[in-house]
Amino acid sequence: MRYGLGSEVLRNISFELKPGSIHFLTGPSGAGKSSLMRLLFLAHRPSRGLVTMFGRDVVSLDRDELPSLRRRIGVVLQDFRLLDHLSAIENVMLPLKIAGGEDRIIRAQAEELLSWVGLADRMAARPPTLSGGEKQRLAIARAVIGQPDLLLADEPTGNVDPAMAERLMHLFLELNKLGTTTVIATHDMAWVERIGAPQLRLDRGELTTIAAPAGAGTGSSRHGA
Template identity: 60%
Template sequence: MRPGAANIVQFENVGLRYGSGAETLSDLSFGLEAGAFYFLTGPSGAGKSSLLRLIYLAQRPSRGLIRMFGEDVVTLPRGRMPGFRRRIGTVFQDFRLIPHLSAYENIALPLRVNGVTEADIDTPVREMLEWVGLSGRAYAKPATLSGGEQQRVAIARAVIGRPEILVADEPTGNVDPEMAGRLLYLFEALNKLGTTILVATHDLHLIPRVHHAQTITLDKGRLVTPMAGAH
């Protein structure tokens, strides 16, 4: 951890169980440093997506403590959840685009939710469309976009509001290597502006491309690599 840097996320002895089965995640204790870049790796079924669900507040843990932005989110009142979620950008494997909205409108949505005026929406949305190579598809509906195009819209939507944390689940899984490099560069640019980045990936070739990144590895729901901020 850099001197003076604080953890924006802190897990302490966290476990997650779905129903009455065995724990999906067990005894996770680690911290994510504010402004750092992380890759989350591990074999299929290791628990990567479940860990991301805890961080973007789609799931509460079965046990343990999770602190985000300095507050205990396990006991956070339901009414405060939307405000917390607006501070977190998410890129899902299934994209979760709104089908009746165009690519432009999907990307603009976080800005509208945050109360940005219409006059201040157009320029950043068009810059995002250009960056992800979709300027010519601005008014296309998701059903007419390829999987890779939908993925790029989802990423543009996640980063346009400059979230404090960006959580991405296999964000380069549906794009070619050149576009994967561009998207990784976009994540790095966002990281330089201060956003903490956590990218779950099975593509280990991506990791050396971000020289300052740290790697978290899960196996069978447990942390394999020692992490800064762990107890």
């Protein structure tokens, strides 16, 4: 993958995410983690090579076919991508509203999730009035509400205190147990060692897969990516 006419920021990369697996994406700053996340979220297409997701060759898909695939992916990027004109709870409800869910049921799910991430008293607030950590937690609630087939989280515990980081990581692990394939980009090696999931380690645009320690579990199966 390259941006414009620049040099390749990702190269010689080949890996598979097994259905229901969980991986940590690790590596130093500038290694290409956010770029790889953007490829997985279908925000960019590779400059060369093949990306197959949910059994589809996404490189050759027509642009109007991408939204239906993106709806199967929950994503937490560092720019959050919240809609400033909507309240916190409306932001969280949006993915299921687009999918045609019943408003009453969606609202109850959104309220439960916002309480879980510590935003029970901020449901009516709009993103511009929230702190960076609150926006991050709001983005996480929105990403997981639909139990996506694939969850991508870029430094999801970077702006929260240790107690909230524990709650958020528990949320990701529970979602993974329900079958969501999960990729978490992090600099926090303590979490990597504690959970014992395999690593996708990037360094200067190239990737090395590091297997999980013996005996580590990686969740159940539902759909592949």
